[in-house]
Amino acid sequence: MKNMTEASSPAIDDVETDLAREKILDVAEKLLRHIGHRKMTLADIADELGMSRANIYRFFPTRASVDQHLYVRFAAQTVKIVREIAQEDATAHSRLASILETAHRQCRRWIHSDRNVHALFAAAAMENWPVVSQFSDELTSILETVIRDGQATAELQIGDPSQAARAVLACMISFVHPVLVEQRMADEQDIEADLQTQISFIVQTFGKPPKAKSSLSGYPG
Numbered sequence: 001m002k003n004m005t006e007a008s009s010p011a012i013d014d015v016e017t018d019l020a021r022e023k024i025l026d027v028a029e030k031l032l033r034h035i036g037h038r039k040m041t042l043a044d045i046a047d048e049l050g051m052s053r054a055n056i057y058r059f060f061p062t063r064a065s066v067d068q069h070l071y072v073r074f075a076a077q078t079v080k081i082v083r084e085i086a087q088e089d090a091t092a093h094s095r096l097a098s099i100l101e102t103a104h105r106q107c108r109r110w111i112h113s114d115r116n117v118h119a120l121f122a123a124a125a126m127e128n129w130p131v132v133s134q135f136s137d138e139l140t141s142i143l144e145t146v147i148r149d150g151q152a153t154a155e156l157q158i159g160d161p162s163q164a165a166r167a168v169l170a171c172m173i174s175f176v177h178p179v180l181v182e183q184r185m186a187d188e189q190d191i192e193a194d195l196q197t198q199i200s201f202i203v204q205t206f207g208k209p210p211k212a213k214s215s216l217s218g219y220p221g
Helices: 004-035 042-049 053-059 063-086 092-113 115-126 130-152 161-171 178-186 191-205
Strands: none
Touching (some): 004 042, 004 063, 004 115, 042 053, 042 063, 063 092, 063 130, 092 130, 130 161, 161 191
């Protein structure tokens, strides 16, 4: 039988491993924002940390895994915000509209304020990284929760909430896919007007919205 010290060692090792990974990702994120993920190398990360590339490989088996972990970091910011919206004390229609707006505007925000982060998202989408599907699944799950809430209060009229959530995200693809959003902006389309039209269509498809309309905030830029 292992003694207490031996039994607790794996947990301690796990914590130390997680801390080391986060430290590496902190440096990788700084480099990505500065020079972009295409130019960033493991040697750059190792030099910043004062360690060997071999040591980086202890925590990230491939160069691509660093990029994918960074993607998860940035995507988690959007997930956190939309999850908080889903838990608000508001109508399902209002929460649904706000979640869709937020997912879109976060994409635009990267384009406006941090092109290198946007480039990471664009590469992930175009190259079909596994983490993109994970992000999509999380958003779908949150949408499904809101739709189920709306069903419970008879606010939303729809069949299968899971299928509905996937359909909603599919309808929003040109507003949440980083490459398509950038193309819309490059073509100088009235993306804000198109966004509101699309969201109104989606929300009204599920049933008659409440009389009190939620005000949809504008987006700078």
